Amino acid sequence: MQAPAEGHAAVRAFCQTVLKAFPDFHYVIRHPICIAADGSRCAVPFKITATNLGVMNPPGFAATGRSVDFEGVDLIEFRGDQACRIDTLFNPLIPAEQLLAVRFRPDPGSLREGFAVWSQRIRAAWVRATKSDT
Numbered sequence: 724m725q726a727p728a729e730g731h732a733a734v735r736a737f738c739q740t741v742l743k744a745f746p747d748f749h750y751v752i753r754h755p756i757c758i759a760a761d762g763s764r765c766a767v768p769f770k771i772t773a774t775n776l777g778v779m780n781p782p783g784f785a786a787t788g789r790s791v792d793f794e795g796v797d798l799i800e801f802r803g804d805q806a807c808r809i810d811t812l813f814n815p816l817i818p819a820e821q822l823l824a825v826r827f828r829p830d831p832g833s834l835r836e837g838f839a840v841w842s843q844r845i846r847a848a849w850v851r852a853t854k855s856d857t
Contacts (some may be wrong), residue, residue, distance in 0.1 A: 744779040748773040755768075756768070767797045796812050
């Protein structure tokens with residue numbers, strides 16, 4: 724999502740976009756579901772499987788025909804008996820790698836991981852150096 728969906732119309736539009744892009748979208752609740760003692764919040768672990776058979780619009784991503792299979796958690800807040808906020812948390816690199824057939828995360832111990840660590844250390848040193856100048 725480019726921005727959080729707020730209100731019924733925005734949530735409905737987002738759901739329609741997802742279902743057009745992934746017509747076989749399947750959301751399975753995993754256990755345990757954790758509920759706050761006062762009933763005001765809960766955490767719902769989930770697993771999603773789906774095949775990208777349609778355009779994801781916005782932003783306009785073309786269908787890949789590839790499937791995704793990933794897990795996450797929905798954090799739900801309630802006002803009375805109505806859900807008033809849902810935060811969906813998952814690692815977006817997992818479905819992105821599956822849809823694009825590209826590995827973004829380097830394998831542990833690989834030359835690519837070593838290069839990423841080296842690059843991060845140089846960037847961190849630059850950030851520290853420029854931060855102390857202000």
